[in-house]
Amino acid sequence: MTTNNSQNLRVLADPVSGQDEILTPEAISFLTDLVREFQPRLQQLLSQRKVRQQQIDAGALPDFDANTAPIRDGNWKIAELPADLQKRRLEITGPVDRKMVINALNANVDCYMADFEDSQSPTWQGVVDGQINLRDANRGEISHTDPNSGKSYQLNDNPALLIARVRGLHLPEKHLQLDGQPIPGALMDFALYFLHNYQVRQQNGSGVYYYLPKLEHSTEAKWWSDVFAFTEERFNLPTSTIRATILIETLPAVFQMDEILHELKDHIAALNCGRWDYIFSYIKTLKNHPDRVLPDRQVVTMNQPFLNAYSRLLVKTCHRRGALAMGGMAAFIPSKDAAENEKILAKVKADKELERDNGHDGTWIAHPGLADTVRSVFVDGITGINQLHVSRAEDDEITQAQLLEPCPGERTEAGMRINIRVALQYLAAWVSGVGCVPIYGLMEDAATAEISRTSIWQWIKHQKSLDNGQVVSKDLFRKYLQQEAQQVRQEVGDERWQQGNFAPALRLLEDITTSDDLVDFLTLPGYDLLS
Numbered sequence: 146m147t148t149n150n151s152q153n154l155r156v157l158a159d160p161v162s163g164q165d166e167i168l169t170p171e172a173i174s175f176l177t178d179l180v181r182e183f184q185p186r187l188q189q190l191l192s193q194r195k196v197r198q199q200q201i202d203a204g205a206l207p208d209f210d211a212n213t214a215p216i217r218d219g220n221w222k223i224a225e226l227p228a229d230l231q232k233r234r235l236e237i238t239g240p241v242d243r244k245m246v247i248n249a250l251n252a253n254v255d256c257y258m259a260d261f262e263d264s265q266s267p268t269w270q271g272v273v274d275g276q277i278n279l280r281d282a283n284r285g286e287i288s289h290t291d292p293n294s295g296k297s298y299q300l301n302d303n304p305a306l307l308i309a310r311v312r313g314l315h316l317p318e319k320h321l322q323l324d325g326q327p328i329p330g331a332l333m334d335f336a337l338y339f340l341h342n343y344q345v346r347q348q349n350g351s352g353v354y355y356y357l358p359k360l361e362h363s364t365e366a367k368w369w370s371d372v373f374a375f376t377e378e379r380f381n382l383p384t385s386t387i388r389a390t391i392l393i394e395t396l397p398a399v400f401q402m403d404e405i406l407h408e409l410k411d412h413i414a415a416l417n418c419g420r421w422d423y424i425f426s427y428i429k430t431l432k433n434h435p436d437r438v439l440p441d442r443q444v445v446t447m448n449q450p451f452l453n454a455y456s457r458l459l460v461k462t463c464h465r466r467g468a469l470a471m472g473g474m475a476a477f478i479p480s481k482d483a484a485e486n487e488k489i490l491a492k493v494k495a496d497k498e499l500e501r502d503n504g505h506d507g508t509w510i511a512h513p514g515l516a517d518t519v520r521s522v523f524v525d526g527i528t529g530i531n532q533l534h535v536s537r538a539e540d541d542e543i544t545q546a547q548l549l550e551p552c553p554g555e556r557t558e559a560g561m562r563i564n565i566r567v568a569l570q571y572l573a574a575w576v577s578g579v580g581c582v583p584i585y586g587l588m589e590d591a592a593t594a595e596i597s598r599t600s601i602w603q604w605i606k607h608q609k610s611l612d613n614g615q616v617v618s619k620d621l622f623r624k625y626l627q628q629e630a631q632q633v634r635q636e637v638g639d640e641r642w643q644q645g646n647f648a649p650a651l652r653l654l655e656d657i658t659t660s661d662d663l664v665d666f667l668t669l670p671g672y673d674l675l676s
């Protein structure tokens with residue numbers, strides 16, 4: 146454990162390699178000041194989330210805020226987009242380990258979203274390494290030799306534009322404490338990435354670009370706007386050096402998109418349809434509403450009316466204000482089986498065509514093997530470098546009812562069992578320090594795993610029947626959990642089962658699925674198990 150007495154910022158972890166390069170005295174000083182200035186307000190914002198949720202739990206439904214109608218009705222625009230943020234047709238996303246960073250920057254895409262969030266299990270070594278890797282990438286000094294394969298990696302010319310996604314506001318960084326309190330993970334990621342990269346990015350004629358996840362309200366956007374203004378002032382930088390893309394991936398936030406853009410007018414570049422967290426948030430926000438329980442996860446696709454309304458409203462709102470409207474992630478990843486791969490590429494293409502036709506300016510891919518297929522839709526399939534000209538002005542108004550429309554579809558025994566197997570394997574990976582894994586041909590990360598486990602919780606709560614006639618209860622879940630755990634054990638083998646943290650994952654899954662109150666995020670109790 147190391148301590149910096151002058152600032153009271155304590156590192157509560159055994160030192161890891163690279164830590165001193167990242168936690169420099171200047172970084173500690175900046176981070177300390179940011180946390181002192183902004184953590185108290187953040188705690189209030191998190192408490193306000195709970196108050197709003199209590200109202201929804203008591204029967205209210207999320208809606209547009211009558212008090213902010215003048216913002217929605219007014220004619221205003223965000224600050225002009227910098228040149229390098231106008232072309233974002235394809236963005237690859239991925240965790241911040243060294244090989245992935247190099248592969249992502251070399252992929253045939255416009256941008257790389259380097260992820261400290263849904264695809265990252267925030268071990269102390271992992272978050273420190275991530276900062277080192279992104280610093281080296283921005284300096285053009287990153288290379289890597291894979292210790293297993295011996296394969297070496299370096300940056301190509303013209304790498305993708307790097308955008309860093311920080312952790313959500315709810316996640317603490319327990320290894321860094323100020324005055325005895327864990328600091329917000331989001332501030333750590335933001336501050337360290339900023340400090341170690343702003344100069345080189347400026348020298349390259351760019352700015353410092355972020356993705357911000359899981360916002361629920363425009364007051365949180367205002368908080369971020371103040372963090373950015375504080376930072377630009379401290380480093381004597383022009384306003385708008387920092388630009389953010391906000392993920393609209395919670396149900397409350399879809400009713401706040403204009404307000405979020407407005408609060409961040411000087412610092413925003415785009416909104417993004419983070420569909421997986423959005424589906425999770427639909428379940429979580431409406432958890433007490435028996436008429437809004439979702440069916441099997443596989444049925445909840447972007448052509449469902451409530452998700453299509455969300456995508457179209459996001460496009461319409463962004464383009465009216467001069468911001469880009471980014472699409473989201475099809476979870477399919479390539480298969481080594483050629484016939485199977487053809488089917489996967491066809492599904493990905495159809496998903497991306499829907500986004501393009503709704504007017505999105507770009508979209509996400511999870512794997513470089515999808516780049517060519519998605520380029521055929523979002524590069525060859527649009528005129529110009531974005532679709533800002535698509536206003537959707539001809540559309541009828543998109544209403545609260547459409548955004549909340551119940552989703553039809555079956556709840557099946559097979560769907561419940563696969564939810565269990567996926568959640569169990571994902572939790573085992575996460576607890577082992579790996580935040581994104583391929584499971585049954587899909588990329589699974591924190592957001593997709595949240596859908597799996599909260600679906601079952603909600604089916605239990607509302608005693609939903611499955612296609613086999615069984616009513617979902619805690620007992621039925623426990624029975625299936627034991628059976629599916631055996632199945633997974635057979636699939637992965639005894640050795641991996643024993644070494645791969647499956648036992649703690651099993652306990653965690655049982656706890657969070659059978660608790661009377663829905664656990665807000667699986668990553669909160671999961672974090673207690675991480676070093």
Ligand SMILES: CC(=O)SCCNC(=O)CCNC(=O)[C@H](O)C(C)(C)COP(=O)(O)OP(=O)(O)OC[C@H]1O[C@@H](n2cnc3c(N)ncnc32)[C@H](O)[C@@H]1OP(=O)(O)O
Nearest residue numbers: 238239245248249263264421474511512581582583588592
């Ligand atoms: C809901 C959301 O938030 S979505 C955003 C968060 N999720 C993500 O970002 C998912 C990112 N994707 C991934 O992490 C990976 O694709 C996985 C874990 C799903 C699969 O990865 P792997 O098992 O390594 O796949 P696979 O073996 O097919 O990879 C082939 C090559 O592509 C590389 N690759 C795969 N995905 C990526 C990626 N997203 N970025 C960069 N390189 C990648 C691998 O590193 C590997 O490189 P190599 O040949 O040099 O060894």
Ligand SMILES: O=CC(=O)O
Nearest residue numbers: 419420421422592
């Ligand atoms: O972050 C993206 C999502 O879909 O969740």
Ligand SMILES: [Mg+2]
Nearest residue numbers: 263419422592
């Ligand atoms: Mg997300």
